[in-house]
């Protein structure tokens with residue numbers, strides 16, 4: 001059964017004893033972030049902060065985070081057995097992402113219980129944490145779902161993008177023109193228009209999952225498929241954008257293309273585990289209207305992982321990104337893809353193929369690097385044969401050791417592509433999104449499949465590679481079976 005809204009999800013977690021209500025007063029300034037970092041790195045409970053400094057009397061007083069902080073909770077949200085493996089999860093995401101469920105429009109919903117417009121708006125009424133000590137400010141858009149409309153087709157995009165409170169009524173953002181909303185923004189910009197933008201905070205987390213994965217169908221339809229029920233949408237007050245009728249908080253506004261409207265943004269503790277960006281003027285959302293439920297619950301999350309330290313999103317982004325990458329390969333017509341896997345960080349992607357032609361791995365690279373998944377993924381792409389398990393680090397290491405010979409063209413570089421603006425290995429001036437649209441990557445294909453330029457060898461039994469020296473002959477398998485006890489084992 002689909003989770004109705006954020007409150008229903010919190011109830012489910014509480015019934016399963018996976019919710020911790022923090023009643024002690026905590027500071028929005030670093031303390032909430034520090035607690036959340038500790039708890040999510042231990043794969044601990046979901047957290048509902050009920051007493052936040054400076055927010056005992058504000059219009060929003062509670063903050064919820066770390067809901068999807070374990071694989072078991074992700075499985076529960078998706079209606080799956082808690083034992084479901086990541087290998088299975090990739091296939092389940094892939095199946096659901098290929099089966100859109102259209103949203104339905106409704107006339108009203110609890111998100112309209114309160115409406116504030118114009119001068120009455122004050123974003124500091126929300127208990128927004130300064131999540132990490134060196135963040136440039138209070139990041140109000142972390143697990144938010146940002147809705148925009150294509151002015152040509154009226155199609156809606158929903159994406160998760162970071163945004164910081166830069167004034168009582170403004171949110172400065174990191175807008176890449178390669179991303180869903182960025183593609184819309186460049187259309188409005190070329191018409192000399194502002195782009196209507198709506199930020200949804202707090203709903204069924206399947207929307208957050210769809211919004212933060214580079215899916216290739218409209219996100220509301222993907223969330224509908226993930227949750228197993230259509231998303232119910234109501235119209236915004238100041239635009240034709242649509243939002244979930246039972247969302248906690250909705251911030252409606254506009255982004256102007258005029259550089260005079262830019263506001264300082266960054267840095268923020270980002271997904272690579274490092275701070276990313278610097279405090280420079282960036283696009284800003286001018287908030288014109290806020291609608292919210294009675295006694296609303298703010299929802300946000302940490303991002304960023306480094307070895308041993310993590311955040312709630314890494315429990316499912318490896319599976320959701322892998323599924324979507326596989327879909328893009330299918331859609332491009334790349335044959336015999338057997339699996340895709342990325343770990344906590346999207347830069348390194350592994351693809352397993354049943355190789356049927358020379359250049360098969362290069363075809364994988366061309367298809368992935370040309371797709372929407374490439375914005376933040378597959379900087380380093382490793383392609384392996386069917387006998388190498390992409391979930392097994394040892395198997396990958398073996399393939400890297402003995403199926404890669406740079407001298408025979410197994411490593412290719414593709415310089416000058418766009419890529420993550422948050423990758424610290426790229427000079428900071430080279431990944432200025434305002435100037436260049438996004439970052440800059442030289443992509444690397446490591447073709448760790450058996451190279452077909454190697455001629456089959458007679459002494460290898462007609463194969464390109466020698467027999468496995470670690471294998472025991474069938475004759476000895478029999479002997480060992482027969483005499484095992486006799487040996488004293």
Ligand SMILES: Cc1cc2nc3c(=O)[nH]c(=O)nc-3n(C[C@H](O)[C@H](O)[C@H](O)COP(=O)(O)O)c2cc1C
Pocket residue numbers: 142143157158159160161162163174175176178179180181211212213214215301302303313375376
């Ligand atoms: C917490 C969080 C913050 C993110 N912030 C940004 C951001 O500021 N800019 C960006 O381009 N992508 C950001 N992403 C990644 C996007 O959500 C992801 O690429 C998604 O595919 C965007 O939707 P789109 O494909 O419709 O553009 C963030 C993801 C998460 C989970």
Ligand SMILES: [Mn+2]
Pocket residue numbers: 157158159180214215219
């Ligand atoms: Mn999109």
